[in-house]
Amino acid sequence: MAGFGVRDLDALQMVPHPAVTLLLEFGAGSPVLDFADGRQLRGSMVAGPGLGSGGAVRVRGENVECVQVRLSPVIARAVLGVSPADLDGAVASLGDLWGRETARICEQLSDVASWQDRFALTDALLARRHEAGPPVDPEVAWAWHRIVGSRGLARVDELAAEVGWSRKRLWSRFRSQLGLPPKRAVKLVRFDHAAHRLVAGEGAAQVAADTGYADQSHLHRDVVEFTGATPATVVAEPFLAVDDIAWPGRGTPAKPHVPGIFVRSPTGGETATAVNVAQSPALA
Template identity: 85%
Template structure:
Protein backbone atom coordinates (compact mmCIF):
# COMPACT_ATOMS: atom_id res chain seq x y z
CA UNK A 1 0.00 0.00 0.00
CA UNK A 2 1.00 3.62 -0.47
CA UNK A 3 0.23 6.46 1.91
CA UNK A 4 -1.64 9.44 0.48
CA UNK A 5 -1.20 12.68 2.40
CA UNK A 6 -2.99 15.83 1.31
CA UNK A 7 -3.79 18.61 3.74
CA UNK A 8 -5.35 16.84 6.72
CA UNK A 9 -6.07 13.65 4.76
CA UNK A 10 -3.93 10.57 5.46
CA UNK A 11 -5.09 7.44 3.63
CA UNK A 12 -3.59 4.05 2.83
CA UNK A 13 -4.18 3.24 -0.84
CA UNK A 14 -3.75 -0.10 -2.65
CA UNK A 15 -3.85 -0.79 -6.40
CA UNK A 16 -4.28 -4.12 -8.24
CA UNK A 17 -1.13 -5.62 -9.69
CA UNK A 18 -3.07 -6.93 -12.70
CA UNK A 19 -5.76 -5.34 -14.85
CA UNK A 20 -9.32 -6.55 -14.51
CA UNK A 21 -10.64 -9.48 -16.53
CA UNK A 22 -13.32 -7.08 -17.76
CA UNK A 23 -12.32 -4.07 -19.84
CA UNK A 24 -13.95 -0.95 -18.45
CA UNK A 25 -13.36 -1.99 -14.81
CA UNK A 26 -10.80 -0.27 -12.58
CA UNK A 27 -10.53 -0.51 -8.82
CA UNK A 28 -8.57 0.67 -5.81
CA UNK A 29 -8.48 -0.17 -2.12
CA UNK A 30 -8.66 2.34 0.73
CA UNK A 31 -7.98 2.19 4.46
CA UNK A 32 -8.83 5.45 6.18
CA UNK A 33 -8.72 5.92 9.94
CA UNK A 34 -10.62 9.19 9.95
CA UNK A 35 -12.63 10.21 6.89
CA UNK A 36 -13.82 13.73 7.54
CA UNK A 37 -16.50 15.29 5.33
CA UNK A 38 -14.95 14.38 1.97
CA UNK A 39 -16.65 16.14 -0.94
CA UNK A 40 -17.79 13.63 -3.56
CA UNK A 41 -16.85 15.01 -6.98
CA UNK A 42 -18.82 13.77 -10.04
CA UNK A 43 -17.07 11.23 -12.26
CA UNK A 44 -18.05 9.76 -15.68
CA UNK A 45 -18.43 6.21 -14.38
CA UNK A 46 -20.69 4.08 -12.26
CA UNK A 47 -19.11 3.76 -8.83
CA UNK A 48 -19.34 0.74 -6.54
CA UNK A 49 -18.19 1.07 -2.95
CA UNK A 50 -17.66 -2.35 -1.35
CA UNK A 51 -17.06 -1.78 2.34
CA UNK A 52 -15.96 -4.35 4.91
CA UNK A 53 -14.33 -4.48 8.32
CA UNK A 54 -15.25 -2.77 11.57
CA UNK A 55 -15.90 0.71 10.23
CA UNK A 56 -18.60 1.89 7.90
CA UNK A 57 -18.61 4.91 5.59
CA UNK A 58 -21.56 7.27 5.71
CA UNK A 59 -22.76 9.42 2.82
CA UNK A 60 -24.45 12.62 3.92
CA UNK A 61 -26.77 13.84 1.19
CA UNK A 62 -29.13 16.73 0.61
CA UNK A 63 -32.00 17.36 3.03
CA UNK A 64 -30.27 15.37 5.78
CA UNK A 65 -30.50 12.01 4.02
CA UNK A 66 -27.84 9.42 4.77
CA UNK A 67 -26.62 6.24 3.10
CA UNK A 68 -24.55 3.60 4.89
CA UNK A 69 -22.76 0.46 3.78
CA UNK A 70 -21.91 -0.71 0.28
CA UNK A 71 -23.44 1.37 -2.50
CA UNK A 72 -23.76 1.83 -6.25
CA UNK A 73 -23.80 5.36 -7.65
CA UNK A 74 -24.66 6.50 -11.16
CA UNK A 75 -22.50 8.61 -13.49
CA UNK A 76 -22.16 12.14 -12.22
CA UNK A 77 -23.13 11.25 -8.66
CA UNK A 78 -22.44 14.19 -6.34
CA UNK A 79 -23.36 16.89 -8.85
CA UNK A 80 -24.08 20.13 -7.07
CA UNK A 81 -21.58 19.40 -4.31
CA UNK A 82 -24.17 18.32 -1.75
CA UNK A 83 -22.74 14.85 -0.97
CA UNK A 84 -20.07 14.27 1.67
CA UNK A 85 -18.47 11.00 2.81
CA UNK A 86 -17.30 10.43 6.38
CA UNK A 87 -16.49 7.62 8.78
CA UNK A 88 -13.90 6.06 11.06
CA UNK A 89 -11.74 3.02 10.34
CA UNK A 90 -13.11 2.78 6.81
CA UNK A 91 -11.89 -0.10 4.63
CA UNK A 92 -13.31 -0.55 1.16
CA UNK A 93 -12.73 -1.54 -2.42
CA UNK A 94 -13.90 1.18 -4.77
CA UNK A 95 -14.77 0.11 -8.31
CA UNK A 96 -15.29 2.34 -11.32
CA UNK A 97 -17.38 0.81 -14.09
CA UNK A 98 -17.63 2.17 -17.60
CA UNK A 99 -21.35 2.87 -18.17
CA UNK A 100 -21.07 0.57 -21.22
CA UNK A 101 -20.64 -2.49 -18.98
CA UNK A 102 -22.48 -1.24 -15.91
CA UNK A 103 -25.88 -2.60 -16.94
CA UNK A 104 -24.49 -6.13 -17.17
CA UNK A 105 -22.57 -5.92 -13.88
CA UNK A 106 -25.32 -4.23 -11.88
CA UNK A 107 -28.19 -6.28 -13.21
CA UNK A 108 -29.97 -2.97 -13.81
CA UNK A 109 -29.53 0.01 -16.09
CA UNK A 110 -27.49 2.95 -14.78
CA UNK A 111 -30.56 4.97 -15.74
CA UNK A 112 -32.29 3.38 -12.75
CA UNK A 113 -29.72 5.13 -10.54
CA UNK A 114 -30.38 8.48 -12.26
CA UNK A 115 -27.18 10.05 -11.01
CA UNK A 116 -28.08 9.00 -7.46
CA UNK A 117 -27.03 6.23 -5.09
CA UNK A 118 -28.62 2.96 -3.97
CA UNK A 119 -27.69 0.27 -1.50
CA UNK A 120 -25.84 -2.60 -3.13
CA UNK A 121 -28.00 -5.00 -1.13
CA UNK A 122 -31.06 -3.58 -2.89
CA UNK A 123 -29.45 -4.46 -6.24
CA UNK A 124 -27.66 -7.73 -5.44
CA UNK A 125 -29.42 -9.09 -2.37
CA UNK A 126 -27.43 -11.75 -0.52
CA UNK A 127 -24.57 -11.50 -3.01
CA UNK A 128 -23.70 -8.10 -1.54
CA UNK A 129 -23.50 -9.58 1.95
CA UNK A 130 -21.38 -12.48 0.74
CA UNK A 131 -18.77 -10.29 -0.95
CA UNK A 132 -18.57 -8.13 2.18
CA UNK A 133 -17.85 -11.23 4.30
CA UNK A 134 -15.33 -12.58 1.81
CA UNK A 135 -13.45 -9.28 1.62
CA UNK A 136 -13.26 -9.18 5.40
CA UNK A 137 -12.01 -12.77 5.64
CA UNK A 138 -8.85 -12.18 3.58
CA UNK A 139 -5.98 -9.85 4.42
CA UNK A 140 -3.86 -9.28 1.31
CA UNK A 141 -5.30 -6.54 -0.86
CA UNK A 142 -4.45 -8.48 -4.01
CA UNK A 143 -6.72 -11.29 -2.79
CA UNK A 144 -9.48 -8.77 -2.21
CA UNK A 145 -9.06 -7.42 -5.72
CA UNK A 146 -9.14 -10.96 -7.11
CA UNK A 147 -12.39 -11.73 -5.25
CA UNK A 148 -13.97 -8.52 -6.48
CA UNK A 149 -12.82 -9.07 -10.05
CA UNK A 150 -14.16 -12.63 -10.12
CA UNK A 151 -17.56 -11.37 -8.97
CA UNK A 152 -17.66 -8.59 -11.55
CA UNK A 153 -16.53 -10.90 -14.36
CA UNK A 154 -19.20 -13.46 -13.47
CA UNK A 155 -21.96 -10.87 -13.40
CA UNK A 156 -20.73 -9.23 -16.60
CA UNK A 157 -20.71 -12.55 -18.44
CA UNK A 158 -24.34 -13.22 -17.52
CA UNK A 159 -25.63 -9.68 -18.06
CA UNK A 160 -27.07 -7.89 -21.12
CA UNK A 161 -24.92 -5.82 -23.48
CA UNK A 162 -25.70 -2.31 -24.63
CA UNK A 163 -26.32 -1.56 -28.29
CA UNK A 164 -23.05 -1.31 -30.29
CA UNK A 165 -24.13 2.10 -31.55
CA UNK A 166 -24.61 3.35 -28.00
CA UNK A 167 -21.24 1.95 -26.92
CA UNK A 168 -19.55 3.54 -29.92
CA UNK A 169 -21.08 6.94 -29.12
CA UNK A 170 -19.86 6.70 -25.51
CA UNK A 171 -16.35 5.77 -26.63
CA UNK A 172 -16.37 8.65 -29.09
CA UNK A 173 -17.16 11.04 -26.24
CA UNK A 174 -14.51 9.53 -23.96
CA UNK A 175 -11.85 9.43 -26.68
CA UNK A 176 -12.42 13.10 -27.48
CA UNK A 177 -12.29 14.06 -23.76
CA UNK A 178 -15.72 15.59 -24.12
CA UNK A 179 -15.02 17.52 -27.31
CA UNK A 180 -17.19 15.36 -29.60
CA UNK A 181 -20.04 17.18 -31.33
CA UNK A 182 -23.14 15.49 -29.98
CA UNK A 183 -25.29 16.55 -32.93
CA UNK A 184 -23.07 14.48 -35.21
CA UNK A 185 -23.09 11.26 -33.20
CA UNK A 186 -26.42 10.00 -34.51
CA UNK A 187 -25.46 10.65 -38.11
CA UNK A 188 -22.17 8.81 -37.63
CA UNK A 189 -23.94 5.63 -36.49
CA UNK A 190 -26.78 5.98 -38.97
CA UNK A 191 -29.54 6.45 -36.40
CA UNK A 192 -32.02 9.22 -35.91
CA UNK A 193 -31.14 11.69 -33.18
CA UNK A 194 -34.26 10.72 -31.21
CA UNK A 195 -33.39 7.02 -31.32
CA UNK A 196 -29.79 7.46 -30.21
CA UNK A 197 -30.67 9.92 -27.45
CA UNK A 198 -33.36 7.56 -26.11
CA UNK A 199 -31.18 4.44 -26.19
CA UNK A 200 -28.13 6.26 -24.80
CA UNK A 201 -30.12 7.64 -21.86
CA UNK A 202 -31.89 4.37 -21.06
CA UNK A 203 -28.78 2.16 -21.33
CA UNK A 204 -26.02 4.39 -19.93
CA UNK A 205 -27.91 6.52 -17.45
CA UNK A 206 -27.46 10.03 -18.86
CA UNK A 207 -28.15 11.79 -22.18
CA UNK A 208 -25.29 12.42 -24.64
CA UNK A 209 -25.12 16.17 -23.96
CA UNK A 210 -24.78 15.56 -20.23
CA UNK A 211 -22.16 12.88 -20.91
CA UNK A 212 -20.09 15.33 -22.97
CA UNK A 213 -20.25 17.97 -20.22
CA UNK A 214 -19.31 15.43 -17.52
CA UNK A 215 -16.35 14.00 -19.45
CA UNK A 216 -15.10 17.48 -20.34
CA UNK A 217 -15.46 18.58 -16.71
CA UNK A 218 -13.57 15.51 -15.44
CA UNK A 219 -10.65 16.20 -17.75
CA UNK A 220 -10.59 19.90 -16.90
CA UNK A 221 -10.82 19.51 -13.14
CA UNK A 222 -7.90 17.07 -13.05
CA UNK A 223 -5.87 19.60 -15.00
CA UNK A 224 -6.69 22.13 -12.28
CA UNK A 225 -5.58 19.66 -9.59
CA UNK A 226 -2.31 19.19 -11.48
CA UNK A 227 -1.66 22.93 -11.11
CA UNK A 228 -2.60 24.23 -14.56
CA UNK A 229 -4.11 27.71 -14.65
CA UNK A 230 -7.85 28.11 -15.18
CA UNK A 231 -7.45 30.19 -18.34
CA UNK A 232 -5.21 27.57 -19.98
CA UNK A 233 -7.48 24.72 -18.90
CA UNK A 234 -10.55 26.49 -20.26
CA UNK A 235 -8.90 27.03 -23.64
CA UNK A 236 -7.51 23.50 -23.95
CA UNK A 237 -10.64 21.73 -22.69
CA UNK A 238 -13.00 23.39 -25.15
CA UNK A 239 -14.75 25.92 -22.93
CA UNK A 240 -15.82 29.22 -24.46
CA UNK A 241 -13.81 31.13 -21.86
CA UNK A 242 -12.69 31.00 -18.24
CA UNK A 243 -16.11 32.06 -16.93
CA UNK A 244 -17.67 29.12 -18.78
CA UNK A 245 -15.28 26.76 -16.98
CA UNK A 246 -16.11 28.46 -13.68
CA UNK A 247 -19.86 27.95 -14.22
CA UNK A 248 -19.43 24.26 -15.09
CA UNK A 249 -17.22 23.57 -12.07
CA UNK A 250 -19.68 25.35 -9.80
CA UNK A 251 -22.61 23.42 -11.28
CA UNK A 252 -20.92 20.05 -10.82
CA UNK A 253 -19.28 20.63 -7.44
CA UNK A 254 -20.81 23.66 -5.72
CA UNK A 255 -17.29 25.11 -5.41
CA UNK A 256 -14.97 27.38 -7.34
CA UNK A 257 -12.17 25.99 -9.54
CA UNK A 258 -9.59 27.17 -6.98
CA UNK A 259 -11.34 25.27 -4.18
CA UNK A 260 -11.88 22.09 -6.19
CA UNK A 261 -8.20 22.02 -7.16
CA UNK A 262 -7.44 21.16 -3.52
CA UNK A 263 -10.00 18.36 -3.08
CA UNK A 264 -8.48 15.07 -1.76
CA UNK A 265 -11.10 13.10 -3.74
CA UNK A 266 -9.37 14.29 -6.93
CA UNK A 267 -5.79 14.58 -5.69
CA UNK A 268 -5.64 10.87 -4.77
CA UNK A 269 -6.39 9.79 -8.34
CA UNK A 270 -2.77 9.76 -9.49
CA UNK A 271 -2.06 7.09 -6.86
CA UNK A 272 -5.32 5.17 -6.80
CA UNK A 273 -6.22 5.27 -10.51
CA UNK A 274 -2.95 5.41 -12.50
CA UNK A 275 -4.82 4.59 -15.73
CA UNK A 276 -7.35 7.39 -15.19
CA UNK A 277 -5.85 9.58 -17.90
CA UNK A 278 -6.21 6.94 -20.62
CA UNK A 279 -9.53 6.75 -22.46
CA UNK A 280 -9.36 2.94 -22.41
CA UNK A 281 -10.03 2.94 -18.68
CA UNK A 282 -13.66 3.78 -19.39
CA UNK A 283 -14.03 1.64 -22.50
CA UNK A 284 -14.76 -2.00 -23.24
CA UNK A 285 -13.43 -4.22 -26.02
CA UNK A 286 -14.66 -4.61 -29.54
CA UNK A 287 -16.35 -1.25 -30.03
CA UNK A 288 -13.52 1.02 -31.11
CA UNK A 289 -13.56 2.58 -34.54
CA UNK A 290 -16.63 3.00 -36.68
CA UNK A 291 -19.77 0.93 -36.34
CA UNK A 292 -20.74 1.80 -39.87
CA UNK A 293 -24.21 3.01 -40.79
CA UNK A 294 -26.38 0.48 -38.97
CA UNK A 295 -30.15 0.91 -39.01
Protein backbone atom coordinates (compact mmCIF):
# COMPACT_ATOMS: atom_id res chain seq x y z
CA MET A 1 0.00 0.00 0.00
CA ALA A 2 1.07 3.59 -0.56
CA GLY A 3 -0.23 7.00 0.45
CA PHE A 4 -0.67 9.82 -2.03
CA GLY A 5 -1.40 13.50 -1.46
CA VAL A 6 -2.01 15.15 -4.83
CA ARG A 7 -2.68 18.86 -5.17
CA ASP A 8 -3.37 18.86 -8.89
CA LEU A 9 -3.64 15.53 -10.67
CA ASP A 10 -3.88 16.28 -14.37
CA ALA A 11 -5.34 13.37 -16.35
CA LEU A 12 -2.69 10.72 -15.79
CA GLN A 13 -3.05 7.52 -17.76
CA MET A 14 -3.75 4.32 -15.83
CA VAL A 15 -1.20 1.68 -16.81
CA PRO A 16 -2.42 -1.93 -16.45
CA HIS A 17 -1.03 -3.85 -13.49
CA PRO A 18 -1.43 -7.53 -12.44
CA ALA A 19 -3.27 -6.72 -9.22
CA VAL A 20 -6.65 -5.63 -7.95
CA THR A 21 -6.38 -1.93 -7.12
CA LEU A 22 -8.21 -0.60 -4.08
CA LEU A 23 -8.41 3.17 -3.66
CA LEU A 24 -9.55 4.67 -0.34
CA GLU A 25 -9.93 8.45 -0.60
CA PHE A 26 -10.35 10.79 2.33
CA GLY A 27 -9.23 14.22 1.13
CA ALA A 28 -11.09 17.42 0.39
CA GLY A 29 -11.28 16.42 -3.26
CA SER A 30 -12.04 13.13 -4.99
CA PRO A 31 -10.14 11.20 -7.66
CA VAL A 32 -12.06 10.99 -10.93
CA LEU A 33 -11.59 8.23 -13.49
CA ASP A 34 -12.39 9.20 -17.07
CA PHE A 35 -13.08 6.39 -19.54
CA ALA A 36 -12.64 6.58 -23.29
CA ASP A 37 -16.38 5.98 -23.78
CA GLY A 38 -17.27 9.05 -21.72
CA ARG A 39 -18.09 7.31 -18.43
CA GLN A 40 -16.77 8.71 -15.16
CA LEU A 41 -16.31 7.30 -11.67
CA ARG A 42 -15.53 9.40 -8.61
CA GLY A 43 -14.34 8.62 -5.08
CA SER A 44 -13.23 5.37 -3.44
CA MET A 45 -13.15 2.52 -5.92
CA VAL A 46 -11.84 -0.92 -6.76
CA ALA A 47 -10.47 -2.05 -10.14
CA GLY A 48 -9.86 -5.51 -11.51
CA PRO A 49 -6.49 -6.69 -12.85
CA GLY A 50 -5.40 -4.96 -16.04
CA LEU A 51 -7.42 -1.78 -15.64
CA GLY A 52 -6.61 0.75 -18.36
CA SER A 53 -5.73 -1.63 -21.18
CA GLY A 54 -5.32 0.23 -24.43
CA GLY A 55 -4.76 3.54 -22.64
CA ALA A 56 -8.52 3.91 -22.19
CA VAL A 57 -8.61 5.20 -18.59
CA ARG A 58 -7.21 8.37 -17.06
CA VAL A 59 -7.35 9.68 -13.51
CA ARG A 60 -7.52 13.33 -12.42
CA GLY A 61 -8.49 15.43 -9.43
CA GLU A 62 -7.58 18.28 -7.10
CA ASN A 63 -6.61 18.08 -3.43
CA VAL A 64 -6.80 14.30 -3.50
CA GLU A 65 -5.56 12.27 -0.55
CA CYS A 66 -5.84 8.52 -0.69
CA VAL A 67 -4.41 5.18 0.33
CA GLN A 68 -3.86 2.94 -2.66
CA VAL A 69 -3.59 -0.81 -2.17
CA ARG A 70 -2.51 -3.38 -4.72
CA LEU A 71 -4.23 -6.60 -3.74
CA SER A 72 -3.08 -9.95 -5.02
CA PRO A 73 -6.04 -11.46 -6.91
CA VAL A 74 -5.52 -14.52 -4.68
CA ILE A 75 -6.83 -12.63 -1.64
CA ALA A 76 -9.01 -10.05 -3.37
CA ARG A 77 -12.20 -12.13 -3.32
CA ALA A 78 -12.03 -12.53 0.45
CA VAL A 79 -11.20 -8.86 1.05
CA LEU A 80 -13.77 -7.42 -1.37
CA GLY A 81 -16.60 -9.85 -0.73
CA VAL A 82 -16.96 -10.47 -4.47
CA SER A 83 -14.78 -12.23 -7.01
CA PRO A 84 -12.49 -10.05 -9.14
CA ALA A 85 -14.25 -11.78 -12.04
CA ASP A 86 -17.30 -9.67 -11.23
CA LEU A 87 -15.21 -6.60 -11.97
CA ASP A 88 -14.07 -8.05 -15.31
CA GLY A 89 -11.11 -5.71 -15.57
CA ALA A 90 -13.37 -2.73 -14.95
CA VAL A 91 -13.93 -0.43 -11.98
CA ALA A 92 -16.64 -0.38 -9.35
CA SER A 93 -17.51 2.16 -6.70
CA LEU A 94 -16.41 0.81 -3.35
CA GLY A 95 -19.63 2.11 -1.87
CA ASP A 96 -21.55 -0.26 -4.15
CA LEU A 97 -19.62 -3.19 -2.65
CA TRP A 98 -19.23 -2.21 1.01
CA GLY A 99 -22.13 0.18 1.52
CA ARG A 100 -21.90 2.38 4.62
CA GLU A 101 -18.62 0.79 5.66
CA THR A 102 -16.90 2.74 2.88
CA ALA A 103 -17.88 6.13 4.32
CA ARG A 104 -16.92 4.99 7.81
CA ILE A 105 -13.46 3.89 6.68
CA CYS A 106 -12.84 7.14 4.82
CA GLU A 107 -13.86 9.15 7.88
CA GLN A 108 -11.46 7.14 10.03
CA LEU A 109 -8.63 7.72 7.56
CA SER A 110 -9.33 11.44 7.63
CA ASP A 111 -9.45 11.56 11.43
CA VAL A 112 -6.00 10.06 12.06
CA ALA A 113 -3.01 12.39 11.91
CA SER A 114 -0.23 10.35 10.28
CA TRP A 115 0.24 8.18 7.22
CA GLN A 116 1.57 5.35 9.35
CA ASP A 117 -1.66 5.39 11.36
CA ARG A 118 -3.63 5.32 8.12
CA PHE A 119 -1.63 2.34 6.94
CA ALA A 120 -2.23 0.55 10.24
CA LEU A 121 -5.95 1.25 10.01
CA THR A 122 -6.09 0.02 6.41
CA ASP A 123 -4.05 -3.06 7.26
CA ALA A 124 -6.42 -3.97 10.10
CA LEU A 125 -9.38 -3.58 7.74
CA LEU A 126 -7.83 -5.81 5.09
CA ALA A 127 -6.80 -8.46 7.61
CA ARG A 128 -10.27 -8.57 9.16
CA ARG A 129 -12.06 -8.88 5.83
CA HIS A 130 -9.52 -11.39 4.51
CA GLU A 131 -9.95 -13.63 7.54
CA ALA A 132 -13.73 -13.63 7.18
CA GLY A 133 -13.84 -14.14 3.40
CA PRO A 134 -13.67 -17.31 1.30
CA PRO A 135 -10.23 -18.48 0.08
CA VAL A 136 -9.51 -19.42 -3.51
CA ASP A 137 -8.67 -23.01 -4.42
CA PRO A 138 -5.09 -23.85 -3.38
CA GLU A 139 -4.41 -25.03 -6.95
CA VAL A 140 -5.49 -21.64 -8.30
CA ALA A 141 -3.35 -19.79 -5.74
CA TRP A 142 -0.36 -21.98 -6.60
CA ALA A 143 -0.80 -21.35 -10.34
CA TRP A 144 -0.98 -17.59 -9.77
CA HIS A 145 2.17 -17.56 -7.66
CA ARG A 146 3.98 -19.62 -10.30
CA ILE A 147 2.97 -17.12 -13.00
CA VAL A 148 4.17 -14.17 -10.91
CA GLY A 149 7.33 -15.97 -9.80
CA SER A 150 8.24 -16.81 -13.39
CA ARG A 151 7.53 -13.20 -14.45
CA GLY A 152 5.05 -14.39 -17.02
CA LEU A 153 7.12 -17.20 -18.51
CA ALA A 154 5.02 -20.07 -17.13
CA ARG A 155 3.08 -22.18 -19.63
CA VAL A 156 -0.60 -22.80 -18.95
CA ASP A 157 -0.48 -26.45 -20.08
CA GLU A 158 2.36 -27.14 -17.66
CA LEU A 159 0.57 -25.38 -14.80
CA ALA A 160 -2.53 -27.52 -15.35
CA ALA A 161 -0.47 -30.70 -15.46
CA GLU A 162 1.42 -29.77 -12.29
CA VAL A 163 -1.79 -29.29 -10.27
CA GLY A 164 -3.38 -32.39 -11.81
CA TRP A 165 -6.17 -30.52 -13.58
CA SER A 166 -7.24 -30.33 -17.20
CA ARG A 167 -6.46 -27.10 -19.02
CA LYS A 168 -10.20 -26.40 -19.21
CA ARG A 169 -10.69 -26.83 -15.46
CA LEU A 170 -7.74 -24.58 -14.63
CA TRP A 171 -9.05 -21.94 -17.05
CA SER A 172 -12.54 -22.05 -15.52
CA ARG A 173 -11.51 -21.96 -11.84
CA PHE A 174 -8.73 -19.40 -12.40
CA ARG A 175 -11.03 -17.08 -14.36
CA SER A 176 -13.94 -17.30 -11.91
CA GLN A 177 -11.81 -16.81 -8.79
CA LEU A 178 -9.09 -14.38 -9.89
CA GLY A 179 -10.87 -12.36 -12.56
CA LEU A 180 -8.85 -13.18 -15.66
CA PRO A 181 -7.91 -16.34 -17.60
CA PRO A 182 -4.47 -17.84 -16.91
CA LYS A 183 -3.19 -16.98 -20.38
CA ARG A 184 -4.18 -13.34 -19.88
CA ALA A 185 -2.51 -13.40 -16.46
CA VAL A 186 0.71 -14.67 -18.03
CA LYS A 187 0.58 -11.93 -20.64
CA LEU A 188 -0.14 -9.18 -18.11
CA VAL A 189 2.61 -10.25 -15.70
CA ARG A 190 5.13 -10.48 -18.55
CA PHE A 191 4.14 -7.03 -19.82
CA ASP A 192 4.43 -5.51 -16.34
CA HIS A 193 7.95 -6.86 -15.90
CA ALA A 194 9.01 -5.71 -19.36
CA ALA A 195 7.51 -2.24 -18.92
CA HIS A 196 9.43 -1.61 -15.72
CA ARG A 197 12.67 -2.71 -17.32
CA LEU A 198 11.99 -0.21 -20.10
CA VAL A 199 11.43 2.47 -17.46
CA ALA A 200 14.78 1.51 -15.93
CA GLY A 201 16.41 2.54 -19.21
CA GLU A 202 17.04 -0.83 -20.83
CA GLY A 203 16.75 -1.10 -24.61
CA ALA A 204 13.63 -2.62 -26.13
CA ALA A 205 15.55 -5.32 -28.02
CA GLN A 206 17.30 -6.53 -24.87
CA VAL A 207 14.11 -6.38 -22.82
CA ALA A 208 12.26 -8.42 -25.45
CA ALA A 209 15.00 -11.04 -25.50
CA ASP A 210 15.15 -11.34 -21.71
CA THR A 211 11.44 -11.35 -20.89
CA GLY A 212 10.11 -14.09 -23.15
CA TYR A 213 8.98 -12.19 -26.22
CA ALA A 214 9.57 -13.73 -29.62
CA ASP A 215 11.19 -10.53 -30.84
CA GLN A 216 11.09 -6.75 -30.44
CA SER A 217 7.98 -6.48 -32.61
CA HIS A 218 6.17 -8.87 -30.27
CA LEU A 219 7.07 -6.63 -27.30
CA HIS A 220 5.95 -3.57 -29.26
CA ARG A 221 2.52 -5.12 -29.94
CA ASP A 222 1.96 -6.03 -26.30
CA VAL A 223 2.97 -2.59 -25.02
CA VAL A 224 0.61 -0.92 -27.51
CA GLU A 225 -2.18 -3.33 -26.57
CA PHE A 226 -1.84 -2.63 -22.85
CA THR A 227 -1.04 1.09 -22.91
CA GLY A 228 -1.89 2.53 -26.31
CA ALA A 229 1.71 3.79 -26.44
CA THR A 230 4.94 2.53 -27.97
CA PRO A 231 7.83 1.18 -25.87
CA ALA A 232 9.75 4.39 -26.58
CA THR A 233 7.02 6.59 -25.09
CA VAL A 234 5.61 4.41 -22.32
CA VAL A 235 8.74 4.93 -20.22
CA ALA A 236 7.62 8.49 -19.49
CA GLU A 237 4.30 7.47 -17.94
CA PRO A 238 4.23 8.97 -14.40
CA PHE A 239 2.44 5.97 -12.88
CA LEU A 240 5.27 3.71 -14.00
CA ALA A 241 7.90 6.22 -12.94
CA VAL A 242 6.63 6.42 -9.37
CA ASP A 243 6.18 2.67 -8.94
CA ASP A 244 9.64 1.92 -7.60
CA ILE A 245 9.18 4.44 -4.81
CA ALA A 246 5.62 3.48 -3.93
CA TRP A 247 6.14 -0.26 -4.31
CA PRO A 248 9.91 -0.85 -4.03
CA GLY A 249 11.72 -4.06 -4.81
CA ARG A 250 11.44 -4.17 -8.60
CA GLY A 251 15.07 -3.28 -9.08
CA THR A 252 14.25 -0.27 -11.25
CA PRO A 253 15.56 3.19 -10.39
CA ALA A 254 13.02 5.87 -9.52
CA LYS A 255 12.69 8.99 -11.62
CA PRO A 256 13.93 12.10 -9.80
CA HIS A 257 10.73 14.05 -10.36
CA VAL A 258 7.18 13.28 -11.43
CA PRO A 259 5.36 16.57 -12.12
CA GLY A 260 2.03 17.01 -10.38
CA ILE A 261 2.37 14.11 -7.94
CA PHE A 262 2.96 15.06 -4.31
CA VAL A 263 3.03 12.63 -1.41
CA ARG A 264 3.60 13.16 2.27
CA SER A 265 6.65 11.83 4.05
CA PRO A 266 6.36 10.01 7.43
CA THR A 267 7.35 13.24 9.20
CA GLY A 268 4.64 15.24 7.50
CA GLY A 269 6.81 17.01 4.95
CA GLU A 270 5.96 17.05 1.29
CA THR A 271 8.18 16.23 -1.68
CA ALA A 272 7.65 15.49 -5.32
CA THR A 273 8.29 11.76 -5.30
CA ALA A 274 8.48 10.43 -1.74
CA VAL A 275 5.76 7.92 -0.96
CA ASN A 276 4.83 6.29 2.32
CA VAL A 277 4.81 2.52 1.98
CA ALA A 278 3.61 -0.27 4.24
CA GLN A 279 4.23 -3.95 3.61
CA SER A 280 1.07 -5.59 4.93
CA PRO A 281 0.82 -9.23 6.11
CA ALA A 282 -2.68 -9.22 4.70
CA LEU A 283 -1.28 -8.63 1.21
CA ALA A 284 1.11 -11.58 1.18
